[in-house]
Each structure stands twice: as structure tokens, then as C-alpha cells.
Amino acid sequence: MDAYLACVGWSGERRASADTLRSLHRAHLHSIPFENLDAVLGSAPSLALPDVEAKLVRGGRGGYCFEQNTLFAAVLKSLGFHVTMHTARVLRAGGHDAVRPRTHMLLIVRVPGEEGRYLADVGFGGATGLLEAVPLVAGTEFRAGPRLHRLVRATEHDGLLDLWVLQAPEAGVWADQYAFTLDPVAPADLEVLNWYMATSPRSPFSHTLSAHRSTPEGHLALRGHTLVATGPDGTRTERELADTDEVVRVLATDFNIAAPEGTRAAVASPTNRP
Structure with missing residues (x-):
């Protein structure tokens, strides 16, 4: 605790x-x-x-x-x-x-x-x-x-x-x-759902990077290479990240996520892996 x-x-x-x-x-x-x-x-x-x-x-x-x-x-x-x-x-x-x-x-x-x-x-x-x-x-x-x-x-x-x-x-x-x-x-029920969502080719989580972070200043969302910032008033700004190096850098600086080994290869394209 x-x-x-x-x-x-x-x-x-x-x-x-x-x-x-x-x-x-x-x-x-x-x-x-x-x-x-x-x-x-x-x-x-x-x-x-x-x-x-x-x-x-x-x-x-x-x-x-x-x-x-x-x-x-x-x-x-x-x-x-x-x-x-x-x-x-x-x-x-x-x-x-x-x-x-x-x-x-x-x-x-x-x-x-x-x-x-x-x-x-x-x-x-x-x-x-x-x-x-x-x-x-x-x-x-x-x-x-x-x-x-x-x-x-x-x-x-x-x-x-x-x-x-x-x-x-x-x-x-x-x-x-x-x-x-x-x-x-x-x-035990959650174990089955967790396995399906993480490994099934029909699951959106198994092939496309998704990250979110809520802060008092708003909300950040990263899906693939697309970064979306939503302000407290609901306004949205969107931009495409240049490459995998920027994806890993944004994960660290904007989301406070230490990307594990293999992340660069896994997010090498906007659709990630097949």
C-alpha cells in the first residue's frame, strides 16, 4: 500500500x-x-x-x-x-x-x-x-x-x-x-478474457498500440502513430508521429511509460504487426 x-x-x-x-x-x-x-x-x-x-x-x-x-x-x-x-x-x-x-x-x-x-x-x-x-x-x-x-x-x-x-x-x-x-x-473468468484480448487476431489490442493518460489538463491518446490531445473543454488536436523513435519517445515523455524491449519493432508501422 x-x-x-x-x-x-x-x-x-x-x-x-x-x-x-x-x-x-x-x-x-x-x-x-x-x-x-x-x-x-x-x-x-x-x-x-x-x-x-x-x-x-x-x-x-x-x-x-x-x-x-x-x-x-x-x-x-x-x-x-x-x-x-x-x-x-x-x-x-x-x-x-x-x-x-x-x-x-x-x-x-x-x-x-x-x-x-x-x-x-x-x-x-x-x-x-x-x-x-x-x-x-x-x-x-x-x-x-x-x-x-x-x-x-x-x-x-x-x-x-x-x-x-x-x-x-x-x-x-x-x-x-x-x-x-x-x-x-x-x-478465472477474467483470465480467459485477458488471454483472448491480448492474443486473438480479432482483438484490436493484439495488433495496434493503444495508450491513454488522463491529467488535470486533459487527456492524451496514442493509437498506432496517431496522437490525440483532448482539452478540458473537449477541443481535440491530432498529429501523426514521424517514426517509431518518436512513438517510443512520446510514450516516455508524455505517457510516463518505459517501453519494454521489442517495442520499436512491434510499432514499426501504423498497423503494428499482422
Whole structure:
């Protein structure tokens, strides 16, 4: 815990409260970048907690949703929160007609002494991801810094459990981000999804570099050789990086990611490896 809290720059009172959950969520997101370099290099990252800690806390690296939320869940549990792991179907890529598998990991958190639950997710990566954990309440808007979200219940679906949908405004309208139920999953389930997302040729993470970093000044995203900066007001600037040397340099200077051996070869072209 000492190493983790130093990594994310958090020095609050170590007790399980809603304020702790929100502030620690924001500190994690601002400090540990999202990245999929292990998958681009051809292997699934380990989800064993000592390996995740060594990589994200001590190793100058980031990770994607399975690693990020595995680490955050362990931190929250050690502080006294009750945490369950869940999977979600990402909706924003491909629209409603493209049914994608449930390959995103999120957390549902209970605060001792409170009746309600919270959605926590430090692993979504994009500029529309949660900056802070939000109460699991339908129809209410929640603002954290420049980011606005709401949760709704889907009115039409075939499942027996309520289907929750996280939304964020895009181009002036509420856009679906992902959908999930409150049926928890086990670490063994996540191992299968982690392997698929990292190694399947059908997974976008297995062949294209993706890195994200949220800061108080905005959001940075790198996909392949394209760098996109999103300001607090939503303005976007985009540029193409010149070569693999610039990609590695930007990963280090702008994302605080120490690129592992083999990164230059893996990102030698905008489409990375076949």
C-alpha cells in the first residue's frame, strides 16, 4: 500500500469512505497510464497481483482494464471496501448494430455503512471514461471535473437481470459507453478474457498500440502513430508521429511509460504487426 499510494500521490486518511473512493479513483487515473504493449508484443499480461503491482506500481508501466482494475480492487479491499468484479460489453465502437463480446472489466463497490453501491472503473482508458467512481443510481447525472456521466437501465434486452448502461455526452448527445449486469465474475473468468484480448487476431489490442493518460489538463491518446490531445473543454488536436523513435519517445515523455524491449519493432508501422 505504501508503494501504491506513493505511486498515485495520495495521502488521505486510510479508511473506507465515499470521499476516499472518489479521490483515490481520480489519483489512480491521473497517475497510472493505460497501455496494451504486452499484447502488441504478443503475450497476455499476468493478472497475478504481485506481477500487476511490479509492472504498474514499480515498473514504470501501465496496463489495460484487467490489470488496472485488478490492482484497484486489491487496494480498495485492503482499505475495507467490499468489491466485486464484473464484465461489460463496450458499445461505443461499432454502434448498436455491432454486438461485441463482454471483454471489459469494471468494479462494483460497497462503502461500509452505506446502503448504495458505486461503479468504479480505472481501466476504460478513453477520454470519456470515469474520472471518479459514481453511485449506482439510474437517471442521475454525475460530474467530475470536465467529465459528465449518467447510468441508465436498458428497457429492452433478453436477460433476466437489469442491464445497466454507462453514458457520456458526445457531440451534444448522450452516447452509450458500455453495458453490464450485476452478476459478478471470478478471477478465472477474467483470465480467459485477458488471454483472448491480448492474443486473438480479432482483438484490436493484439495488433495496434493503444495508450491513454488522463491529467488535470486533459487527456492524451496514442493509437498506432496517431496522437490525440483532448482539452478540458473537449477541443481535440491530432498529429501523426514521424517514426517509431518518436512513438517510443512520446510514450516516455508524455505517457510516463518505459517501453519494454521489442517495442520499436512491434510499432514499426501504423498497423503494428499482422
